[in-house]
Amino acid sequence: MFSALRNQTAFFRQFRQRFETTGAIAPSSRFLARSMTSYLALRDPAVPVRVLEIGPGTGPVTNSIVRLLRPGDVFDLVELNAEFVQILQQRFESEPAWASAKTQSQIHQLPVQEFEASAPYDFVISGLPLNNFPAELVKSIAENYFRLLKPGGVLSYFEYMYVRPIRKVVSRGAERMRITSIDTTLQSHCDRCRIRRDNIWLNTPPAWVQHLRGLE
Ligand SMILES: C[S@@+](CC[C@H](N)C(=O)[O-])C[C@H]1O[C@@H](n2cnc3c(N)ncnc32)[C@H](O)[C@@H]1O
Numbered sequence: 001m002f003s004a005l006r007n008q009t010a011f012f013r014q015f016r017q018r019f020e021t022t023g024a025i026a027p028s029s030r031f032l033a034r035s036m037t038s039y040l041a042l043r044d045p046a047v048p049v050r051v052l053e054i055g056p057g058t059g060p061v062t063n064s065i066v067r068l069l070r071p072g073d074v075f076d077l078v079e080l081n082a083e084f085v086q087i088l089q090q091r092f093e094s095e096p097a098w099a100s101a102k103t104q105s106q107i108h109q110l111p112v113q114e115f116e117a118s119a120p121y122d123f124v125i126s127g128l129p130l131n132n133f134p135a136e137l138v139k140s141i142a143e144n145y146f147r148l149l150k151p152g153g154v155l156s157y158f159e160y161m162y163v164r165p166i167r168k169v170v171s172r173g174a175e176r177m178r179i180t181s182i183d184t185t186l187q188s189h190c191d192r193c194r195i196r197r198d199n200i201w202l203n204t205p206p207a208w209v210q211h212l213r214g215l216e
Helices: 002-017 030-036 060-068 082-094 135-148 163-170 173-193
Strands: 050-054 074-078 105-108 121-126 149-160 194-200 207-213
Touching: 002 082, 030 060, 030 149, 030 194, 030 207, 050 060, 060 074, 060 082, 082 105, 121 135, 135 149, 135 173, 149 163, 163 173, 173 194, 173 207
Parallel strands: 050 074, 050 121, 074 105, 121 149
Antiparallel strands: 149 207, 194 207
8 A cells, every 4th residue: 555655656756757758647557457468368378478568667567467477478677767667676576476576577777769679579568658759759669569579469558548639639830740640650550450449447547558469
């Protein structure tokens, strides 16, 4: 209870200090975390998998992932923010479900656009606030998602509901061009690869979770 409150406070502080990269007022809900890990939950437990989480923050989605890991799985986390990395490290030390996944998990503190993986992943689970980023960065991150994903693997990411459609209408000039370009990039990936979209109303704010399959 105390640590949940501490994580919420740390998240809100980072929201105020680093709005562009934190991108949310509060950590994701357990309902959103469940949707983000729904394909991982369906994997064959007898076959080891590689899992990558991008932008874990204080770890609400990580908390679902660690419970689904099996012996032999590999779990990498890529997080930019040093304060969040410290919280994640503490959770791997102190929370039983996290501690049992510690030896198969590795936190990498760097921007995902600089992350070099030793092999592609079966599951890429991303919490990046793409709508806040420059359009060119979104293009390169989206390409990276598919470079990091095995053919046939599953990419799951979330975005807050209606943010892009509304911003496309109300914004002007350079901001309108930025948001339209992000929309084109993400929509083209969804058109080619989307498996499913979940509507998560019980989250602050409500979110869409997009699930895409890596091309074979
Ligand atoms: C919207 S928060 C999501 C946090 C958490 N996954 C959740 O659902 O509550 C976005 C997270 O992405 C991280 N982040 C932003 N840009 C990043 C980048 N280029 N590479 C890695 N992490 C990044 C932020 O520091 C933050 O932890």
